[in-house]
Amino acid sequence: AQSVAQPEDQVNVAEGNPLTVKCTYSVSGNPYLFWYVQYPNRGLQFLLKYITGDNLVKGSYGFEAEFNKSQTSFHLKKPSALVSDSALYFCAVRDGSENNRLAFGKGNQVVVIP
Amino acid sequence: NAGVTQTPKFQVLKTGQSMTLQCAQDMNHNSMYWYRQDPGMGLRLIYYSASEGTTDKGEVPNGYNVSRLNKREFSLRLESAAPSQTSVYFCASSEVWRTDTQYFGPGTRLTVL
Numbered sequence: 001a002q003s004v005a006q007p008e009d010q011v012n013v014a015e016g017n018p019l020t021v022k023c024t025y026s027v028s029g030n031p032y033l034f035w036y037v038q039y040p041n042r043g044l045q046f047l048l049k050y051i052t053g054d055n056l057v058k059g060s061y062g063f064e065a066e067f068n069k070s071q072t073s074f075h076l077k078k079p080s081a082l083v084s085d086s087a088l089y090f091c092a093v094r095d096g097s098e099n100n101r102l103a104f105g106k107g108n109q110v111v112v113i114p
Numbered sequence: 115n116a117g118v119t120q121t122p123k124f125q126v127l128k129t130g131q132s133m134t135l136q137c138a139q140d141m142n143h144n145s146m147y148w149y150r151q152d153p154g155m156g157l158r159l160i161y162y163s164a165s166e167g168t169t170d171k172g173e174v175p176n177g178y179n180v181s182r183l184n185k186r187e188f189s190l191r192l193e194s195a196a197p198s199q200t201s202v203y204f205c206a207s208s209e210v211w212r213t214d215t216q217y218f219g220p221g222t223r224l225t226v227l
């Protein structure tokens with residue numbers, strides 16, 4: 001079964017500094033990878049996804065993620081963090097089989113310090 | 115477009131009571147999902163409906179039932195609520211059931227006393 005690991009509970013970063021949120025995954029077969037963001041008392045919002053093609057994926061709000069097959073990672077990055085980026089970030093993976101289950105990581109709280 | 119809507123937003127139940135969580139989407143999506151979110155555990159899939167007329171169990175289906183009423187609506191029923199079902203429940207939908215992005219509703223915060 002597919003699984004996702006987000007090793008850090010919380011990521012603190014100063015406003016204007018680069019932001020990285022780590023994600024590693026485990027699937028049998030080719031992975032479909034997603035990042036979602038959740039603001040307080042809201043549902044999850046889609047940021048970006050990797051299905052196939054270019055390993056560097058660009059998404060909403062200036063975020064991007066790099067698919068690394070050898071390291072089974074899909075880290076989320078933003079060159080310059082904003083205070084408004086403070087939120088809970090979820091990585092998710094689905095394998096390419098008939099299994100429709102999207103496995104989510106436990107989430108990373110990002111705190112951007114003014 | 116409203117996207118995915120859920121009712122109610124908040125609910126408090128006593129152990130043993132029943133209730134139905136409602137979900138509707140106006141994006142003409144084929145697939146719909148119910149998740150629960152618990153602190154430190156991410157989201158776990160309860161049930162999903164790959165297309166109108168079909169439903170399947172997810173990771174944590176015990177204690178729940180679902181109905182895909184039509185293409186737009188997918189309800190989740192708790193027949194006899196238990197404190198372990200205290201959680202935030204999210205409905206989601208996607209156009210294609212395997213590869214497509216899932217879009218989430220705002221959630222229902224349920225407390226079972």
